[in-house]
Amino acid sequence: MSKVEEATAVTAVTTRRNFLRSVVGMASVAAVATPLARKTATPASGSRNTIQSTPAQQVTAVDGPQDPLERMRADLARALQKPEAERRWVMVIDLRKCVGCTACTISCVAENHLPPGVVYRPVLEEEIGTFPNVAKRFLPRPCMQCDNPPCVDVCPVGATWKRSDGIIEIDYDQCIGCRYCITACPYNARTFDRGFVYNDESYVDNSVTFVGVADAEAYEMAAPYEYGEERPRKDGRSPIGNARKCHFCLHRLEKGMLPACTTTCIGRATYFGDASDPDSLVADLIASPNVMRLKEALGTEPKVYYLQ
Amino acid sequence: MNNNNSWKRILWLLSGVGFLIGLYGLYARLTLGHTDANYGSYIPWGLWVAGYVYLIGLSAGAFLLSTLVYVFRVKILEPIGRLALFTAVTTLVGAMVLIFLDLGHPERAWRLALHTNFRSIMGWMIWLYTGYFILLLVELWFASRVDLVACAGNPGFSGRLCRFLSFGSQDVSPERAAKDRHTLRILGTIGVPLAIAFHGGVGALFGVIGAREYWHSGLSPIFFLVGALLSGGALLTFVTAIWGPDVKSEKGQKLVLLLGQITLGLLAFDVLLEWAEYSIGLWNAVPGKTNGLLLTLKGPYWWVFWFVHLGLGVIVPGLLLALRGRSISAITTAGALIAVTFLSVRLNFVIPALAEPELEGLRTAFTGPGLTFSYFPSVSEWMLFIWAISVAALIFLAGTQLLPLTPKEA
Numbered sequence: 001m002s003k004v005e006e007a008t009a010v011t012a013v014t015t016r017r018n019f020l021r022s023v024v025g026m027a028s029v030a031a032v033a034t035p036l037a038r039k040t041a042t043p044a045s046g047s048r049n050t051i052q053s054t055p056a057q058q059v060t061a062v063d064g065p066q067d068p069l070e071r072m073r074a075d076l077a078r079a080l081q082k083p084e085a086e087r088r089w090v091m092v093i094d095l096r097k098c099v100g101c102t103a104c105t106i107s108c109v110a111e112n113h114l115p116p117g118v119v120y121r122p123v124l125e126e127e128i129g130t131f132p133n134v135a136k137r138f139l140p141r142p143c144m145q146c147d148n149p150p151c152v153d154v155c156p157v158g159a160t161w162k163r164s165d166g167i168i169e170i171d172y173d174q175c176i177g178c179r180y181c182i183t184a185c186p187y188n189a190r191t192f193d194r195g196f197v198y199n200d201e202s203y204v205d206n207s208v209t210f211v212g213v214a215d216a217e218a219y220e221m222a223a224p225y226e227y228g229e230e231r232p233r234k235d236g237r238s239p240i241g242n243a244r245k246c247h248f249c250l251h252r253l254e255k256g257m258l259p260a261c262t263t264t265c266i267g268r269a270t271y272f273g274d275a276s277d278p279d280s281l282v283a284d285l286i287a288s289p290n291v292m293r294l295k296e297a298l299g300t301e302p303k304v305y306y307l308q
Numbered sequence: 309m310n311n312n313n314s315w316k317r318i319l320w321l322l323s324g325v326g327f328l329i330g331l332y333g334l335y336a337r338l339t340l341g342h343t344d345a346n347y348g349s350y351i352p353w354g355l356w357v358a359g360y361v362y363l364i365g366l367s368a369g370a371f372l373l374s375t376l377v378y379v380f381r382v383k384i385l386e387p388i389g390r391l392a393l394f395t396a397v398t399t400l401v402g403a404m405v406l407i408f409l410d411l412g413h414p415e416r417a418w419r420l421a422l423h424t425n426f427r428s429i430m431g432w433m434i435w436l437y438t439g440y441f442i443l444l445l446v447e448l449w450f451a452s453r454v455d456l457v458a459c460a461g462n463p464g465f466s467g468r469l470c471r472f473l474s475f476g477s478q479d480v481s482p483e484r485a486a487k488d489r490h491t492l493r494i495l496g497t498i499g500v501p502l503a504i505a506f507h508g509g510v511g512a513l514f515g516v517i518g519a520r521e522y523w524h525s526g527l528s529p530i531f532f533l534v535g536a537l538l539s540g541g542a543l544l545t546f547v548t549a550i551w552g553p554d555v556k557s558e559k560g561q562k563l564v565l566l567l568g569q570i571t572l573g574l575l576a577f578d579v580l581l582e583w584a585e586y587s588i589g590l591w592n593a594v595p596g597k598t599n600g601l602l603l604t605l606k607g608p609y610w611w612v613f614w615f616v617h618l619g620l621g622v623i624v625p626g627l628l629l630a631l632r633g634r635s636i637s638a639i640t641t642a643g644a645l646i647a648v649t650f651l652s653v654r655l656n657f658v659i660p661a662l663a664e665p666e667l668e669g670l671r672t673a674f675t676g677p678g679l680t681f682s683y684f685p686s687v688s689e690w691m692l693f694i695w696a697i698s699v700a701a702l703i704f705l706a707g708t709q710l711l712p713l714t715p716k717e718a
Contacts, residue, residue: 116676116677117676117677117678122673122674124673125669125672125673126669141667141670153427153428156433156434157419157424158425176411176412177413179352183519185519188665191349191679194341194348194677195341196677236341240341241342298519
């Protein structure tokens with residue numbers, strides 16, 4: 001059974017369950033199930049057996065109406081069947097759900113083997129009030145993948161551009177490392193890879209014995225798969241000396257996987273998908289009245305939306 | 309003349325020492341890449357970019373003043389035409405060395421020419437600089453041709469160099485000299501818009517960045533041009549007093565006095581523009597837009613603005629030029645002060661714009677080298693900067709010894 005079929009099967013079961021719940025008066029659950037009801041058009045017979053045979057999916061089915069990850073994976077699989085130019089990748093971050101754990105930041109570092117000084121998705125913290133009456137607000141900040149990206153036109157050698165699916169890409173082999181694009185980004189979303197490594201002497205505290213240092217070093221030096229290219233980190237070769245930024249884990253998307261930050265978000269606060277698909281979860285979410293984007297007045301038209 | 313000779317000895321010494329200790333900066337850059345520098349992800353441009361803007365400004369300013377000789381034919385300035393052109397060449401070389409080594413991948417600099425994105429102002433730069441550099445060399449050759457032919461007969465290295473640089477030209481007839489002057493006028497006339505384009509372009513390179521309120525002003529290109537004229541004019545005043553016609557002669561004295569007056573006028577105009585920038589930026593302004601300016605005036609490096617720029621770069625030389633405008637030594641000192649301290653203006657333009665986070669929480673969101681909004685150049689950054697300046701100075705000093713940069717009677 002293909003991924004799409006599996007996801008549809010999950011949807012079918014959980015939707016039936018929600019229907020029963022709504023019958024007994026659980027109005028709130030019914031509200032969540034409403035957008036999912038669209039997917040019941042293709043119920044797969046024997047789907048219950050499929051779920052029971054895979055423990056991981058069983059957990060998600062029990063957990064709630066439907067894990068948004070499952071729906072997003074189905075959305076992603078559908079989007080990948082369309083031509084690139086017809087996809088419109090967007091990210092939605094629900095600030096009410098973000099607990100500031102920074103799992104997304106770290107998973108991004110791990111996924112892309114980011115060195116010290118390079119970060120694609122920091123989580124900004126804002127403290128409101130004075131002690132002891134303090135509240136905290138968190139704001140994860142990936143690259144906004146602007147529809148009108150100020151970083152693209154300034155590149156003197158055309159090493160960065162907007163793809164037809166809206167993701168802003170950097171060609172590490174063309175980039176000369178002038179950092180003009182870094183200055184042009186209104187969100188500080190681009191960083192400069194100066195060639196540091198975490199396992200360098202200056203970072204490792206020799207007075208403490210760490211378990212697994214050798215493995216960590218091997219992992220750090222192993223090539224990440226950004227833009228689907230293998231680039232071992234050595235001899236000052238690119239991406240050392242380049243501008244770097246979040247690319248919505250393009251290399252994962254192309255393999256049918258959600259961005260690392262989305263799958264690792266413990267609060268399910270990060271959503272990802274193809275906004276040009278009216279049946280996608282993100283298409284529903286960006287139609288919410290409580291949606292906002294950063295620095296809207298600049299006209300950069302970010303493709304990262306926040307719910308608040 | 310003794311005074312001049314001691315200045316020359318000091319400058320040779322300073323440049324030589326600067327070149328030697330600066331080699332450490334070059335070594336660090338070549339072996340450690342960018343890891344030994346203090347700029348990074350949030351402040352991606354540092355001393356080297358500011359130093360490049362500074363040197364390129366000196367070059368553009370010196371060149372534009374040379375056009376007074378070759379385009380507008382201001383007779384009194386004629387003896388320093390070639391000095392001005394040579395100053396422009398050497399400072400341009402220093403600027404190119406700095407910005408080349410500032411690149412993350414200098415080995416790909418050729419892409420600037422072969423893969424130019426003309427929608428980027430930086431894309432235009434490579435072509436404007438190349439055109440400007442060629443124009444400077446050709447103009448300098450035409451301006452020196454007759455004297456190169458003359459000194460080709462000299463014994464020693466200087467004579468051999470003159471013979472080589474005259475490229476076989478031997479015609480020193482008045483007709484040919486008049487033809488040269490005509491050619492120079494055409495070249496200078498092409499050079500004026502070129503110099504305005506490339507240095508105004510550097511200002512525009514910053515000015516178009518809408519993300520940085522501090523840079524994003526229509527005044528940026530104008531500010532850069534006036535700054536170039538002022539710093540280049542001040543440097544040329546100093547250079548003229550040391551290497552120009554004898555300041556004890558009436559002609560030499562008049563020349564330095566005139567340059568002093570030009571510098572004072574340019575200083576006043578530059579201060580006016582600066583006042584416009586700061587007063588409009590700060591008066592009744594929205595706080596988010598004033599941060600960069602306030603950082604310059606009250607930030608951790610407030611003294612760069614108040615002491616280095618305003619004190620040593622404006623007030624002291626301004627008073628020297630206004631009150632002791634007939635003293636050659638006062639004018640020389642004022643010229644040197646403005647020319648040297650103008651680096652602070654360039655630093656105060658480049659850095660504060662980047663030292664303000666685009667989103668406030670970024671200061672503490674994720675830490676690491678370069679993920680900081682404070683910046684002071686590292687030792688190796690200073691060393692490489694000193695090295696580039698010294699290279700430019702040594703080429704200049706060697707040129708004054710070996711090439712006919714001033715008319716023989718001077």
